[in-house]
């Protein structure tokens with residue numbers, strides 16, 4: 001587990017210092033796929049570099065499994081840094097794909113047989129088993145990025161840090177890059193931390209996320225828990241939109257926004273509630289999406305029937321996240 005405690009970091013500048021991080025607190029659980037998202041210059045890279053012990057905080061500390069890293073120096077610091085690999089996007093153009101991946105192992109003096117076996121495993125993980133002898137210039141930008149990830153994983157770090165992993169990669173290729181990060185976690189057991197300006201990367205890949213803005217953590221937690229948090233900026237950015245003119249709601253007994261998480265809820269909860277309580281649901285807005293492999297729906301629903309409130313309460317008991325009903329404008333008019 002990595003714990004970031006009250007970390008602040010500024011950089012000198014000609015006028016006043018630039019504050020990159022202010023009192024940042026975070027917990028990254030071992031084995032998680034953690035996203036640090038936020039706008040331009042939010043401090044994402046600085047935070048990633050502090051976590052990777054490539055940058056020293058001015059105040060606060062980063063703990064690895066409880067160990068205070070701010071006191072480490074020399075060989076101990078180097079040993080801790082080796083646990084966290086940072087994906088560097090630039091490959092050595094004169095070396096083959098396999099040669100690029102093997103380079104960190106060569107520097108460590110790993111013998112040839114073990115090097116070959118590790119490179120073979122990694123070529124498989126990145127889906128380029130047949131491309132070991134090719135040069136980077138023969139690969140697409142997305143394939144090159146996958147090689148860069150494999151190289152970072154060569155020395156079996158426990159944490160992989162990918163700063164903006166799909167920057168400069170086309171949207172068609174970005175899925176393959178993200179799925180390599182997913183495999184790094186699921187098959188190689190690495191904790192993976194990604195940074196991005198695009199919160200949608202968190203939806204596609206991450207199970208935990210922190211939203212950073214002007215050096216401050218706005219919110220953090222597991223993605224699925226944030227979905228049910230009223231007013232969560234991350235949930236708002238990632239869930240299907242439910243904009244509807246207010247007038248459209250007035251013809252229903254109740255109108256609510258409902259968030260359903262998981263196959264069972266998305267597939268069955270509305271028809272079951274409708275049958276059990278003899279109510280009609282009309283979808284006024286919203287839609288379906290996926291958070292990783294988990295289907296998630298947000299609908300704005302019009303509900304009609306005597307037992308509308310009972311149906312909504314029953315759904316909430318079964319894990320549906322419901323907004324406060326926008327109470328029957330029909331009731332008000334009556």
Ligand SMILES: Nc1ncnc2c1ncn2[C@@H]1O[C@H](COP(=O)(O)OP(=O)(O)OP(=O)(O)O)[C@@H](O)[C@H]1O
Nearest residue numbers: 011018019020039040041042043044045046047197
């Ligand atoms: N080495 C440095 N020297 C001076 N200022 C820096 C340095 N690194 C970062 N900064 C400043 O710190 C602030 C946060 O930068 P950082 O790169 O961490 O943000 P970011 O969220 O990764 O941004 P982006 O999405 O634009 O890459 C910015 O104002 C940046 O200019």
